[in-house]
Amino acid sequence: MWQLYQFPLCPFSRKVRFLLGEKGIGYELIRESPWLKRDEFVDMNPAGQTPVMVDSSAPVILVDSQVICEFLEETVDRMPLISGTAVHRAEIRRLVSLFDNKLYFEVTAPLMNERMLKRLVHRQAPDAAILRGAMKNANSHLDYIDWLLDHRRWLAGPVLSLADFAAAAQISVSDYLGGVDWRGHENSREWYAAMKSRPSFQPILAERMEVILPPDHYDQPDF
Amino acid sequence: MWQLYQFPLCPFSRKVRFLLGEKGIGYELIRESPWLKRDEFVDMNPAGQTPVMVDSSAPVILVDSQVICEFLEETVDRMPLISGTAVHRAEIRRLVSLFDNKLYFEVTAPLMNERMLKRLVHRQAPDAAILRGAMKNANSHLDYIDWLLDHRRWLAGPVLSLADFAAAAQISVSDYLGGVDWRGHENSREWYAAMKSRPSFQPILAERMEVILPPDHYDQPDF
Ligand SMILES: N[C@@H](CCC(=O)N[C@@H](CS)C(=O)NCC(=O)O)C(=O)O
Ligand SMILES: N[C@@H](CCC(=O)N[C@@H](CS)C(=O)NCC(=O)O)C(=O)O
Numbered sequence: 001m002w003q004l005y006q007f008p009l010c011p012f013s014r015k016v017r018f019l020l021g022e023k024g025i026g027y028e029l030i031r032e033s034p035w036l037k038r039d040e041f042v043d044m045n046p047a048g049q050t051p052v053m054v055d056s057s058a059p060v061i062l063v064d065s066q067v068i069c070e071f072l073e074e075t076v077d078r079m080p081l082i083s084g085t086a087v088h089r090a091e092i093r094r095l096v097s098l099f100d101n102k103l104y105f106e107v108t109a110p111l112m113n114e115r116m117l118k119r120l121v122h123r124q125a126p127d128a129a130i131l132r133g134a135m136k137n138a139n140s141h142l143d144y145i146d147w148l149l150d151h152r153r154w155l156a157g158p159v160l161s162l163a164d165f166a167a168a169a170q171i172s173v174s175d176y177l178g179g180v181d182w183r184g185h186e187n188s189r190e191w192y193a194a195m196k197s198r199p200s201f202q203p204i205l206a207e208r209m210e211v212i213l214p215p216d217h218y219d220q221p222d223f
Numbered sequence: 224m225w226q227l228y229q230f231p232l233c234p235f236s237r238k239v240r241f242l243l244g245e246k247g248i249g250y251e252l253i254r255e256s257p258w259l260k261r262d263e264f265v266d267m268n269p270a271g272q273t274p275v276m277v278d279s280s281a282p283v284i285l286v287d288s289q290v291i292c293e294f295l296e297e298t299v300d301r302m303p304l305i306s307g308t309a310v311h312r313a314e315i316r317r318l319v320s321l322f323d324n325k326l327y328f329e330v331t332a333p334l335m336n337e338r339m340l341k342r343l344v345h346r347q348a349p350d351a352a353i354l355r356g357a358m359k360n361a362n363s364h365l366d367y368i369d370w371l372l373d374h375r376r377w378l379a380g381p382v383l384s385l386a387d388f389a390a391a392a393q394i395s396v397s398d399y400l401g402g403v404d405w406r407g408h409e410n411s412r413e414w415y416a417a418m419k420s421r422p423s424f425q426p427i428l429a430e431r432m433e434v435i436l437p438p439d440h441y442d443q444p445d446f
Contacts (some may be wrong), residue, residue: 040339046367047325060310067316086297087283093290102270144269 005032005041005052008209009116011108012065012100013051014169019069022079027053035121066100069162081162092156095148095163103170106137111177112170115149116212135179142185149187149218168195172204176214179203182223196221228255228264228275231432232339234331235288235323236274237392242292242385244423245302250276254362258344289323292385304385315379318386320434326393329360334400339435360403365408372410391418395427405446412446419444 002020004027006013020027032041034050045052045063053062062068073082082092111134114126145167148155156163171192174180182189195201196219205219217223225243227250229236243250255264257273268275268286276285285291296305305315334357337349338407368390371378379386394415397403418424419442428442440446 017348047321062313063317067313067320070316071309071313074312089297090283090285090290090294093293094286097287097290098270194276 002027003030003054003123005030006050010050011169014049015065016068018165019201023076036195089092092163096166099166099170103141107134108170110134111179115177142188146187178215198214225250226277228253229273231430233273234396235390238273239286239291241388241423246299278420288400315384315386319389322389322393326364330357331393331397333357334402365411369410401438
């Protein structure tokens, strides 16, 4: 049985959980707060980051969300999410990297820092200017997603792919933290409603991080 | 014919060039300075980053160094660099991600910012405290590489892999910028000497970025 080390608002762990859900792979959640730099955790992953996925019977330790996703794609045939020609696979991976890197650093990470870490760990008030910057960046990323969806059924092309789940992972955490203003983004909103309705998304929307509560619309199918 | 948009000190472009060299794939270099945010370049890559690899006859546009590497692994059989079992491939990709992300953000990026961008673009003096921090981080990363090489012939295991080239790409740029102190890192030094002697490395070591010159030991086989 796989064990996934994560915390409820880690977007990279959400990406992995979507994939596990879509492929129908069972797993157990283990709560890990990477900012505590627990010795046993850093021994498993010297980078000190979640997610880490472990099969202690094998034993196998998989580190980094994209490493885990590529591993699952290579070893589990059901519901392929990096599929198609080499060029199409490159387009899926380009968007995954855009969401895992740019969207994360420009939107999700500052929101997590200001609204989660400062509250839970540093006991400081959030910096309003940083929050405004992150929400402005969120708006630009939604503009780009709107544009993609003007040309395509799903983000990377005609079929649902890991790119959709990578985007939904980042956006769902940002939305939980009140950083997403959906007004004026009809394409993105329709796409995100379809993502929210997937069975792999439901258990994640139902989870809560202690102390920090999401806005009312967060887990609603209509928002 | 592939065209690679890059600049001499972009570590991610170096990673791709190592792979192209090892696989014997011809390509043409196109100089791109991503900080200029040239319109035609941002049209190709909305993330505005190098490397981008283009085959204008197809046409195919590949964005992001790891996307390009996975594409080349899937389409060119010669000299596989992400090979072995799924678990071994995961270990290669874990290290690639460690070097592309952690080593880049903690070492290469601050060095590039202080010693390259501040000089070429902002006409400012480097910040000595940031440089010291980056060099201290470089030391920790070399400690980890020393430790890997205590247990393995190459960084990810018994065979040369993309992990070695991802590390060499970051380290070579940091070394060019005077950020690497090799003293006390005999394992890393021996490994890096072997990397430097590869034909795929030679043309890259011979290149210079305008205005900024590397230390004397930079392109020496003994250092
Ligand atoms: N490239 C990694 C990024 C993982 C990551 O940044 N995780 C965050 C939590 S969302 C973390 O552990 N941060 C703590 C740290 O970087 O020290 C992946 O895709 O898994
Ligand atoms: N994940 C990307 C990172 C590329 C990257 O950070 N490139 C730098 C140059 S070394 C860049 O273009 N920076 C300009 C910017 O981010 O605006 C890859 O692996 O290709």
